[in-house]
Amino acid sequence: MTLYLVKRLGVLLASTAAAAVVVFAFMALLPGDPAEIALGVNATPEAVAELRSQFGTDRAPVVQFLDWAGGLAQGDFGTSYVTGAPIGPQIGDRLGVTAVLVLGGMVLALLIAVPLGTFAAVHHRNLLGAAISVASQLGIAIPAFLAGILLVFVFAVQAQALPSGGYVPIAENPAEWLRGLVLPWLSLGLVQGAVLTRYVRSAVLDVMREDYLRTARAKGRGATGALWRHGLRNASIPVVTVLGLQLATLLIGAVVVERVFVIPGLGDLLLNGVAQRDLLLVQGVVMVLVAAVLLINFVVDVAYRLLDPRLR
Amino acid sequence: MSALLTVEGLSVGADSVELVHDLSFTIGPGERVGLIGESGSGKSLTALSLMGLLPEGVVASGTARLGGRDLVGVQEARVKRLRGSELSMVFQEPMTALNPLMRVGAQVAEVMTLHGRSRQDARQRAVELLARVRLPEPAEIARAYPHQLSGGQRQRVMLAIALANEPRLLICDEPTTALDVTVQKQMLELIAEVAPALLFITHDLAVVASVCERVLVMYGGRVVESGPVREVFTHPRHRYTEGLLAASRLTPRGTRLPTISGSVPAAGRFPSGCVFRNRCPHATPACETAPALTGDGHAFACWHPAG
């Protein structure tokens, strides 16, 4: 296990490094000189040249990359060409918001999917179980942003029960923070929950056919007890894999949901960066998102091993 | 003598298809009974119906009593108290019958804690049980995960689980089929040695011959012949038993009779009357009426018995 962990950690670092190269190379393709953009259309060539050297964009790409990557390793994302503000703290703030959004959505999805999926599997022969299956299929077919729009329409605009958007830092007002996040969490969680419900259902269904569940019942457990004690942990193995994929999907789904709910998260920062041609900012945000996905994959792989002694 | 297990008129069906028909037999205390038949004969369903572990949608009717307690048609909550304590079962497939994520010792201990033993006590006894089923270094095995054990070892673990609460009846469903031949033999000896009373399900006549005292032959969801092993195997009366024996090496006269023609029909496709008549070389129009299982000691249900 330790060997595996070391090896897998190595892969994570190597992938992250490779991702950094890809992201940097991709951004280098962006048309437009940041210095020219920053100075506007009627800047003098001297001023542009000066700013270029100030930004460091007049250096060879390799040098620029090493400088950037070296900074990243120390948590320094550089200074924005557009706002003149250091990028790291911005990303830090936004990452916190997005993380809360995504993790909350995930938890909600799990809270929906585990009971519903298990129930649907246990009762897969009766109407209610089938109804859950159909509902989850329908849930998958609805884009998250549409769910968000509808939720706002119903709960914020019509019922006036919750805010339609915005984000209040938890330190400022915990109650408002929570109220503001309910609908975004729901729009992410409902759709992801629908997807996850199907996986949970099929995993539980698979487990229910396993011989060891019959063994457990032969020991004197009831059907529910056997499933609880022996089934769910086994069923969690395929679900954890899917969960990893879903987290990555959620991270991106958050971009859209942030737009719908006016939440200042990473997605908002990314789209702003693109619109403002804030090259270094976009580069930093993309890198963080990609690294997050890689990290999630790493965690899932390790969790997989921890859950399943056969792989240790 | 008073029987340990009394089964009367046991039928098992799914939807409109009857899979086991009107089964009656008894097992005395300490008696080892074999239940034999090809796959699809309903023998496994019979065992599962006794355990109350029938798959969803499959229902049993009739009565089965273990020491005065009803097993069939009773609430799950009541049967589950008997499972693992009064009667227990060893399944066919040792590779998948154990939870892959749980240590072996814990799985053995579980059956004891479930029936009231303290956790610590159960753990200690689990190691003893593992030793009793002749697993070497039982303490180490207890800490192992199932995938670290061989098939034979796992089946011994299953046996340890089954024996943990000193049940009055042990049901074994093809416990050795998936094992290597050499391992099989040790396993059978072990079962014969440790079993209190035994219902042993198999398609292998030789196994029955070596373990059991009495045998029930099933075909098409019915018992077609029953009696002491020696007698049934040397003087089969039902034409199906005769065919089975012929197909095995246990032919009574050493001469090979033609094996049974055709194959076992799918559930619900058995003919009316004598269920074997469409494959029986001796069938006559008389066989369109179902024969009753008659005879004392050695009973059979056939209009045209052998010998």
Next chain:
Amino acid sequence: MRRIGIWIAVGGLLLGTAACGSGGGNTGAGGGAAAGQTLAVGFVAEPANLDFTSTEGVAIPQALLVNVYEGLVKLDQSGQIVPLLAEKWEVSDDRKAYTFTLRKNVTFSSGAPFTADDVVFSLDRVATDWKLKIKSQLDVIDKVEKKDDSTVVVTLKRPSNGFLYSMATRLGAMFSRTGISDLANKPVGTGPYVLGSWRRGDSIQLKQNPSYWGTKPALSAVTLKYFKDATAMNNALLTGGIDVISSVQAPESLQQFADPNRFQTVEGTTNGEVVLSMNNGRPPFDDKKVRQAVRYAIDHKALLDTAWAGRGQLIGSMVPPTDPWYEDRTGDYPYDPAKAKELLGGKTYTVKMRIPNLPYAVNSAQVVKSQLAQVGITADIEPLEFPARWLDVVFTQGDYDMSIINHVEPRDMGIFADKSYYFRYDNPEFGKLLAAADEASEQDQADDLKQAAKLLSDDAAADFLFLFPNLIVAKKGVTGLPKNAIAESFDFTALAKQ
């Protein structure tokens, strides 16, 4: 629903897109009772930083000018130039020297007193340190001199009608000599508000300046909430997240705010001409006939009705009705597809219509495309990320055939006088008219500009789709909302809540 608001200037005038606003805010509603009334106002474009001396765009002056920074003069609601930090001013007979008498006892929010030295410092800095194209508007200044602590004389190279007007824009904003170390994050001005907090990506809060020299505003604080999505901004007002939508970006949705017991709608004009620009510098629009054909081919009434819910006004040239020299030129090119086809002489064209990805532009483009298709011009719509990509491709490189953008800057007809401007319009006659107008007497100025506007329309230098409306929706009880948006700033000083 994307961002709006940027401007760029050339030759002393500005181009931009609609100011927009949005706001939202958690602070809003119900909240501020008597003592500390607060309001949350929704805007569209969030400033990238707070330094409008080096960053283009309307977002910064919209938030800070008049509110945080003040100039010597400002524009009032009727478009008149009125005193602000200058108590009064005198113009010499040759119209080249302006003597400003400064208000006394004015201090910056840093505590430093405001003196003539600051005026000289601020105006000199425009030429030396500002990085905006519009700074050339003040090139006309010859020198700025301090006469005494409260008197400043600005001498011009030549008479200019535009000078005082420019002084009312951000160019005339007064900075403290000791307050420019971090313009991007820490504005120091003399205005009634100071920067409270800035939650990037979400909102900016302005709070009352306790040491303000003038009448304190009714509100103790204003939150400017930024929304990229028009629907999100609407929802925020509907649910009480904000009190005011500074500029409606989804005019079809106004029906939601029809209940007079809850909401009020203010509709007026802006300086924003939504221009269908055509690249005069390359085929096919280097041909006046083709450009004229486009103007005939477009049914402006239908366009305004479908693209912007009929809100706004039709215009025929680059002059809004609030300017003194406005003339109705909408009759110059009546909708006449037959005439358009005739002008095209049976030829068909395929052109690139590269537009900013802003709601009004995307909506209008679809109508324009459909209408041009009727006369044989295929316009391929390509929305570009606004501002960066549109500015780069269309505005800077001029790599486009057609575009649609709201030129929000006041009195911006002059952009057509610069042949390097992205219109690539080149008619020396037009430039002469504008130059003459700037130096002329008031009456002659108006005549010259009327003539210039007519020339622009006749030449079909561009098509003028409509005048962007000033559409404000607010909760009932909010007062002091400007009917017409004619200045760069959104003036929070008059806002109050009943």
Next chain:
Amino acid sequence: MRGRTNAGLLVGGTLVGLVVLAALVSFFWTPHDPTLVDAARKLREPGGGYLLGADKFGRDTLSQLMVGARTTLYVGIVAVGIAALVGTPLGLAAGMTPRGWLSELIMRVNDLVFAFPALLLAVMLGAVYGAGTLTAMIAIGVATVPAFARVARAATLQVMVTDYILAARAAGRRRTAIAVRHVLPNIGSVLIVQASVSFAIAILAEAALSFLGFGTRPPTPSWGRMLQESQELLFSTPRLALWPGLAIAVAVLGFNLLGDGLRDHLDPKLSRIRGGEER
């Protein structure tokens, strides 16, 4: 169980068929020109030749939906096509040399690509080359490659240990020949299922991209953009959002059901490769 499976296949097939039919018919006929702006028909109520009414531009909703189906399928086909054409050979190669460096390399690169989700790629591509249908399709396609490679690899690993492959290998057939003649046909069913599921995901991705303004360019009808454009009228004219929303749901549901149905129908054994829902 069997009966349910077939029902899924039937319903899925019907829904997909509906979308395909609408798209095909739109090539020859739509009730009206889907992009023709007509102020006189602005927000026209359904009826009288305008079955589903018209939008704020006076464009016929039904015609837009039909051509929108075309856009949707177009995006799906190209994106899934890219993913299948690139991902399958990679997965095949990795599956046939499970312990080689090639396999390791492919799967690592795969993991790396997987870290760039479709939306991120589309935003990046859109920023560089301008947003549009093509960049959206490429982004979705590239982001889907890992899914195909993984599935192809998993299926290949299973097929490689079957007797006939062992026999072919023993007979000394060349690897490429084995791959094309024996492995590919046997993993075909899994790939078809993956294609169907990916198609559904691609439709959702396109809708999200159009919503953000990184998708199909106006005025080409696209369901995602119809939704986005209808937002401001959600209160007064909800049908404008209802129809495209329904269309997206129908298409996604259709492809998902079709995928599940095909999986059961083509090869129940292989269903475990993808976690095997619904059997």
